[in-house]
Amino acid sequence: MKIKIFAAFILTLASNGVIADDYVVEVHGLVCSFCAQGVIKNVSKLPFIDQSRFTKGVKVEIEEQKVTISVKAGERPNIDDLFEAVRSGGYEPIEIWAVQSDGQLTKFER
Amino acid sequence: MRRLLAAALFLCTSSHAHQPVMDMAPRWSNGYGIQIRYERYGSNDLKRGREDISNLQGLERFVYTTWLEGVYTFDRSVRLTAKIPFVHQRRDVNPNGVPASRSTNGLGDIIIGLPLKRYSNHKAMTQNWSFTPSLRMPTGTSSGDFPISDGSWDLGLSLGFSRETPTFYQLYDLYYWKEGAGRHGMQTGDSFGLDVNLGIHPWHSNETNSGIFLMWDLSVSHSDAPNQQNLTTAAGADRIYTGPIFVAYRQNLMFRAEFKYLAYERVDNIGLSRGNQFSLSVGATF
Numbered sequence: 214m215k216i217k218i219f220a221a222f223i224l225t226l227a228s229n230g231v232i233a234d235d236y237v238v239e240v241h242g243l244v245c246s247f248c249a250q251g252v253i254k255n256v257s258k259l260p261f262i263d264q265s266r267f268t269k270g271v272k273v274e275i276e277e278q279k280v281t282i283s284v285k286a287g288e289r290p291n292i293d294d295l296f297e298a299v300r301s302g303g304y305e306p307i308e309i310w311a312v313q314s315d316g317q318l319t320k321f322e323r
Numbered sequence: 324m325r326r327l328l329a330a331a332l333f334l335c336t337s338s339h340a341h342q343p344v345m346d347m348a349p350r351w352s353n354g355y356g357i358q359i360r361y362e363r364y365g366s367n368d369l370k371r372g373r374e375d376i377s378n379l380q381g382l383e384r385f386v387y388t389t390w391l392e393g394v395y396t397f398d399r400s401v402r403l404t405a406k407i408p409f410v411h412q413r414r415d416v417n418p419n420g421v422p423a424s425r426s427t428n429g430l431g432d433i434i435i436g437l438p439l440k441r442y443s444n445h446k447a448m449t450q451n452w453s454f455t456p457s458l459r460m461p462t463g464t465s466s467g468d469f470p471i472s473d474g475s476w477d478l479g480l481s482l483g484f485s486r487e488t489p490t491f492y493q494l495y496d497l498y499y500w501k502e503g504a505g506r507h508g509m510q511t512g513d514s515f516g517l518d519v520n521l522g523i524h525p526w527h528s529n530e531t532n533s534g535i536f537l538m539w540d541l542s543v544s545h546s547d548a549p550n551q552q553n554l555t556t557a558a559g560a561d562r563i564y565t566g567p568i569f570v571a572y573r574q575n576l577m578f579r580a581e582f583k584y585l586a587y588e589r590v591d592n593i594g595l596s597r598g599n600q601f602s603l604s605v606g607a608t609f
Contacts, residue, residue, distance in 0.1 A: 242444025244489045245524070246532045247572040250608060251351020253532075274529050275489050278447055303350035303399045305444040 233311035234263070236282050236290055237318060241305040243278045251302035252280060259298060261288040281312070292321075342404055342438060344394060344577055344606040345570075346485050346494055347449070350442070352398040358577075358606030360390040366598030367415075373589045375596075380417035384595050387411045388431065392606075404436040410463065410471050431463040432472045434479070450486040457481070465506045473549075474506030487524075492536060494520040512547025512559050520568065533573035540583060541565045548591045558594035563587035577606045 243249055256262060257269035264270040266283040273280055280299065284290050292309060299306040310318035344356035365385030369378040391407045408431030415424050436457040443450055457479035463472030481498035499515040522538025541563070548559030564583035571578045583600040590596070 241446050242442070242449035244447060244449055244487050245347060246527060246529060246534065247345065247575075247577065247608075248347040248350055248449075248487075250532075250575055251349060251354055254351065254354075268532065272529065273532070275527065301352040301398070303352075303442065304449075 233313065233319075233321075234284055234286065235312040236284060236321060237310045237312060238280045238282065238295065238299065239307040239309075240278050240280050240299055241307055243273065243280065243304050244275050246273050246275055249273045249275070249280075249302065249304070252299055252304060253302075255298035255302045256280065256282060256295065259291070259294055261285055261290050290321075342394060342402070342436075344392075344608055346483075347451075347487060349394065349396045349608045350399045351396065354396040354608060356394045356606055356608040358390075358392040358604050360392060360579075360602055360604035362388045362390065362600065362602040364598050364600040365413075366596040368596035368598065369593065370588065370590045370596050371593045372591075373587075376593070381415055381422060382417060382595060384414040385412070385598075390604075399442050400440050402436075402438040402440070404434075404438060406434040406436070408432065408463075412469065412471065414469060425469045427464070427467065427469045427471055429464050429471055432459045432477075433462045434459045436479075448486060448488045450484070453481070453483040453485075455479075455481045455483065459500070461505065465509065470507075470509070472505070473502075473509040473511050475503035475510060477502050477511075490524050492520070492522045492524060492538065494518070508550070510550045512549050514544060514546035516542060516544030518542045522568065522570075531573065534571070536568070536570035538568040538570065539565070540568050540581065542583065558591040560588060560590045560594070560597070562589075562597065564600065575608045577604075577608070579604045579606070 253268055253271045253273065256271045257264055261284050262270035263283040263285045267281065270283045271280060282290065296306040309321045311321045313319055344358050349356050367378055367383030369376050369382060389409045394402055394404045396402045410431040411428045413424065413426040415422065434457055436455050438453050438455040440451045440453045459477040459479065461472050461474045461476060464470055465472045465474030477500055479498060479500045481496055483494065483496040485494040496518040500513060502511045502513050504510050519541040520538050522536050524534060524536050527534025543563050545561050546559050563586045565586050566582040566584045568579065568581045581602045585597065585599050588596055
């Protein structure tokens with residue numbers, strides 16, 4: 214019983230992104246990495262970004278229109294700030310997922 | 324008559340509305356870019372209308388322009404661009420049967436543009452419409468036997484559309500230049516044209532933020548006759564240029580090489596052909 218409760222607690226945390234290090238943002242219009250420099254520039258400045266990974270904490274994948282961000286241990290991304298950083302980079306953020314330890318994506322709610 | 328304007332020199336230099344560094348970048352708020360572009364064109368082919376005729380006098384004209392270009396993006400819908408040309412032009416003439424070579428160096432006419440863009444982003448595609456008013460200022464010398472500028476304030480307008488997917492790029496740009504009255508009685512003719520760039524994005528690396536574009540350009544233009552001309556200055560003309568474009572980028576640096584083959588040309592009366600055009604540019608965005 215204790216194990217089930219613990220598992221449920223972990224799942225709850227995961228669905229809110231608390232324990233994830235990486236998050237994936239779907240970004241419409243993201244088709245050229247040269248043009249996406251503004252996204253990297255803006256997002257990497259956010260205080261919860263772990264700049265030690267990827268390119269200053271941000272990885273752009275134009276085939277999938279995805280931006281993966283690395284978040285500092287124990288911190289949650291501020292979705293409003295994150296989406297505004299993407300918008301001022303010239304693109305449209307759509308949704309965000311937390312990357313679980315097994316690689317599965319869980320939709321991350323604000 | 325010795326102040327005949329070198330009409331083609333500025334009729335065609337950067338008539339196009341191509342924007343510094345790249346059409347799609349910098350598209351981020353408070354982004355900026357700089358670019359140095361070297362451009363060369365000219366010929367010793369003499370034409371009457373569409374026909375090549377003998378150039379017994381050995382006339383020729385070549386123009387080498389180094390453009391210093393800059394762009395500032397307020398937000399993705401409003402940019403400000405500046406294009407500053409440094410011109411070296413050379414021509415061989417034969418006044419009164421005496422061959423002579425003349426050249427001029429110096430600052431050309433600075434062009435300020437205000438691209439207004441309307442972007443729309445879709446899942447795997449981004450596109451924008453752009454409307455760009457431009458002002459060409461008479462900063463080039465209009466004196467001497469071989470002036471760089473006609474000394475006029477000119478107004479340009481362009482309407483563009485571009486669309487990009489991860490693998491395909493297309494740009495269409497329709498432009499018009501209204502020429503003002505210049506100094507010393509000189510005035511170039513108005514011009515308009517259409518540029519089309521179609522290309523692919525065959526390789527890129529997400530890890531290093533690098534890649535290449537391979538494109539093909541088609542440029543169709545018409546220019547009215549200037550109010551003065553001789554064999555070494557430009558007549559009014561219709562032209563079609565076409566040729567390949569190669570673009571490579573890495574991080575915030577971009578390199579572009581472009582060759583434009585003069586596929587069709589019709590000049591008013593008799594005039595030197597403008598010849599093929601070649602350009603190289605290096606740019607950076609921040």
